[in-house]
Amino acid sequence: MSVEDKNPVAARLTEHTTATKGTQALDPSSAEGRTSSIGSRVLGQKGGASPSASSLASDRITSQSEVAPSERVSPPVSFRLEGVSSIEADTFVRENTSRRLGPDLILPSETGRLQEIGGVYRIRQNQDTKDAFRTKLIDDLHTNWVNLFGVTKADELKAEFLKCADKFNENGLGVFADLLSKEDFQKLIDSYGEILDTAGNKTWLHSFVDLRSHPNFLMNPEFNEAFLHPLNIALIAYKVGGPIRMTDARAKDVAPMAAVTLDNMLHIDNNPYVAEFKQTTFWKQGEPVGPNGQCFVCLPGTQGCPRASDGVIIDGKPVPFGELEDDARAALISKSGSPPIFYTTEAGSVFRTESELNKAIEAQNAIKGCETPVVVALRDPSVITATAETGNLVHHRYRVEGEASKDSRSCLLIAFHAVDDDPGQLITPDRLAAAKAQVGASDLATFLLGRHDRGEAGINETFVSALTVEAAKMGGTLETLKANEAATSGPRYLTPEAKALPPAEVAEWRESVLHGPGTEAIKRNQRILTEGESLSHAEFATKIKKLMAYDKTGVLELILYSDGREEKRKWARNQIRELRLEIPGETANPNDPRPPSLDQRFAIWTEYLATPATEDLLDKNALAELATQMEAISQKHIDQGTVPSDELRQKVGPEFVLPATGQLIRDLGVAIQNCSNREAFISTGLFMFWACDTLMRVLPDTAPEKADLVRIGAQLLKHYVAVSALVEKQVVARDGDTGENID
Known part of the structure; x- marks a missing residue:
């Protein structure tokens, strides 16, 4: 019944x-x-x-x-x-x-499943073209370094660049500290603070601003190297194997609180079919020092295990693989010519259960061979800029209450995609031109924020040229990073493994991921x-x-x-x-630049x-x-x-x-x-x-x-x-x- x-x-x-x-x-x-x-x-x-x-x-x-x-x-x-x-x-x-359907990571040993995804996952396609771009990028940088510093120094800088690239590739993460002086970073804080004060949405979870509304901030050469440093951009492009553009830019203030929400669950960003890199610059709110809580946490190595698709789009509708016979699934996957459209879901990007978390740890072990989980938590007295392969790296922002989270944290989150994967623009051409004229932005910043199309003629030359103009700056930074390998202040590269949580804190972290509110x-x-x-x-x-x-x-x-x-x-x-x-x-401001509030929009619905x-x-x-x-x-x-x-x-x-x-x-x-x-x-x-x-x-x-x-x-x-x-x-x-x- x-x-x-x-x-x-x-x-x-x-x-x-x-x-x-x-x-x-x-x-x-x-x-x-x-x-x-x-x-x-x-x-x-x-x-x-x-x-x-x-x-x-x-x-x-x-x-x-x-x-x-x-x-x-x-x-x-x-x-x-x-x-x-x-x-x-x-x-x-x-x-x-x-x-x-939770996240399903494909391990290196699952060769059959890896072969299945080769024709769909653009991140794994056109490797010859991507290698050719990498060769051009490093060769052009080396040529400029030879002209600037001589052959010996240029060879050293090339080796240092490739070392950073190898670390990035190994961990899915590159971490720099104090890329800007405290004086210059304070300028960023002052400008950022004005934006958050006037435009922040101040919700219970955080205060957020979509920075596409503030192109002058993004393009300001006085401080934008904190999040658009040419060395970081070059390393991302080298990893991607092609020109990149900015696809998202956010400012976010976060107060100390315990929460496991959409904002900070253990997850993978975006979809598994393209490469997404996110650069996060974070500091203690109002001060040019590192935050002592609300830090970025990740499982290095997991970027090497791509997510599996959940199903395929048939006649415009999603059909889970579980509803297809094996032969039908195999035929779709091996289809020549125009490939079918596969899909996964945002739910399939979030690790919420014990078995899902164990799968992520198993993936890390398969890539790095670590017997116990390596959970990297980026805590440091310095301002940190972390660039992560967030489209594949398992990560989140660790939000717990207590002594470790007693201060509010500010951060900038900038996302990049390959132009061929995601053509388009962050800033409309008219607003981009106006901002460039007002702040005197670099060609590189203009490229990153501007409009680009798939297959755009001469785009590789244009992008690499914008980077090589910054060759002297990149060379100086690489030299400083090498000199500061053992330093505890100043510009330096932070080894992710050095920021790994001890076993007792890993247990606490695991508890918060699985059972936090x-x-x-x-x-x-x-x-x-x-x-x-x-x-x-x-x-x-x-x-x-x-x-x-x-x-x-x-x-x-x-x-x-x-x-x-x-x-x-x-x-x-x-x-x-x-x-x-x-x-x-709060007194209503008739000149408020922000979009209408929830209250304003809801007024017509209350009846x-x-x-x-x-x-x-x-x-x-x-x-x-x-x-x-x-x-x-x-x-x-x-x-x-x-x-x-x-x-x-x-x-x-x-x-x-x-x-x-x-x-x-x-x-x-x-x-x-x-x-x-x-x-x-x-x-x-x-x-x-x-x-x-x-x-x-x-x-x-x-x-x-x-x-x-x-x-x-x-x-x-x-x-x-x-x-x-x-x-x-x-x-x-x-x-x-x-x-x-x-x-």
């Missing part, structure tokens, strides 16, 4: 969520999907649009009624999902989550909303915003593609994740808040259908060449805004059907709501679909409140248990 047979409320929930599926979703990549009647049915309502949906569609977007929400008299709101037992809540969660536990400890709590409408809206501030940092099980198409969604995803709550009592009801709950298929509708709206405007609104003050080219939003929505529609726990189900549904809000705001005022997006957004918001109340019911029934799922 099924749960529905035993329990009439469970049957009612199932009936509701089945009814919300509507007709078969159209593939938004098809012509039928793009020309369908967008938003013609309301999920969650039988028989089409209800009166409330009709009123939503007719409301004005900027002002939902003639009476401001703050002036209305609204009934109290109760945070309770009536008519649902804890058993039924368990059933709903279980039916809308699935088994998680996650987003749900931290949120639960705040007791923002408790079951049955009755509040005024305004108080309820305030608390829902606080819940959102936590839930938007949860894990999203978004797909990662072998052709790298997920890169386009980065802006859309980040601007949601980093939405800030306004600080109580749709009410006591949650079972009919507000949407199952994963109904949510996926809403994503299909939203993606179709986005695709329609992409096809029409619609110029997006600048309401969100985005600092990306207008041609990227709608594709980024559409890709995020499409991928959220896939992710919502593959959530491995209730935290992911809540966070993904919340992201869908904010993606809907994003699409509504970037469409011009004349777009007729804005009313449809208000309707969809209201449904997603009501679902978020209802499923949050449902999970609260689970927790209360188990006396505060915050387990991922209920078995």
Whole structure:
């Protein structure tokens, strides 16, 4: 007998969520999907649009009624999902989550699996071309060093460069200390501090700034060698085997706290198909010294064991390998000509369980032959610049409370990809030219931040030329590094093994990785909303915003593609994740350069808040259908060449805004059907709501679909409140248990 047979409320929930599926979703990549009647049915309502949906569609977007929400008299709101037992809540969660596929690292001994990935993983392709680039780079540097310093010194500098490159290759990590003098680094701190003070989002987790909004900072030659030192850039390019460009730049202040969240779980960045390198410069907040907590931690050697794919894209949809016969899988992998698109997931990039952590340690042992784990924690009295192969190296930022984390930490995170793997730009050409004129940026900085295309004519010459202009600086730094091998201050190369944790601290680290407090536990400890709590409408809206501030940092099980198409969604995803709550009592600044806050954007949605009801709950298929509708709206405007609104003050080219939003929505529609726990189900549904809000705001005022997006957004918001109340019911029934799922 099924749960529905035993329990009439469970049957009612199932009936509701089945009814919300509507007709078969159209593939938004098809012509039928793009020309369908967008938003013609309301999920969650039988028989089409209800009166409330009709009123939503007719409301004005900027002002939902003639009476401001703050002036209305609204009934109290109760945070309770009536008519649902804890058993039924368990059933709903279980039916809308699935088994998680954790990271699967391929060991060197698994030769068959390594051969399988050769045609898909671009990081392993075109080795002859990459070797030719490496030869050109080192030969051109050597020629310049001969002209500057003579043959003997040039030979020594070449040997020192190759030694650094070998260390980098061995560990997946290169670490430098004090690349800038304290005086010059203080200039960076002062400029950084001004940016964080005026533009930082100041969330509970960190204060974050997307530095693409601050090209003058990135290009400032007074201090940008701390994170764009030509030696570091040359070492990354040498490892990649081609020109590189900056793909992301972030500033982040982190206060001491214990947390295992999306921000700092043990993980691998990006996807395994391309090389990603991330340079992190970190220091004690406000001082040109190293931080004494919140440090970068990694398992050197793990970069040598690539992640396996989870499945393949067939007819536009992800199909796990587990659903394919061995012969079909082999045929796809060996397919000649245009290779299939394989995928993994963000969930497959995070090490969260004992077995997954043991797999990472096994991978390290297979590469380095170490009998016990080597866990490198970059703690030093000096400012540290670490360059890591984060697309393959298992790493995280170690966030624990106690003496080791008593100070706040500041950092810059700069990501680089090979141009051939990820063509594009970080800064739009007009803003790049203006910043270069204002600060007198180098050709190298201009190249790294500018636009480049795959197969661009003469790009190798242009890039190497920009590097060799800096040959004297690189030579001087290499000479200093060699002289300071035994020093404890000044510019020097830090050997990762020298920063390995002792066995007792490894045990403590392991405990924090596996059992540190996650987003749900931290949120639960705040007791923002408790079951049955009755509040005024305004108080309820305030608390829902606080819940959102936590839930938007949860894990999203978004797909990662072998052709790298997920890169386009980065802006859309980040601007949601980093939405800030306004600080109580903070005076509004009409000239605030930051994007609108969560409070400002949420204001038009508060009238749709009410006591949650079972009919507000949407199952994963109904949510996926809403994503299909939203993606179709986005695709329609992409096809029409619609110029997006600048309401969100985005600092990306207008041609990227709608594709980024559409890709995020499409991928959220896939992710919502593959959530491995209730935290992911809540966070993904919340992201869908904010993606809907994003699409509504970037469409011009004349777009007729804005009313449809208000309707969809209201449904997603009501679902978020209802499923949050449902999970609260689970927790209360188990006396505060915050387990991922209920078995």
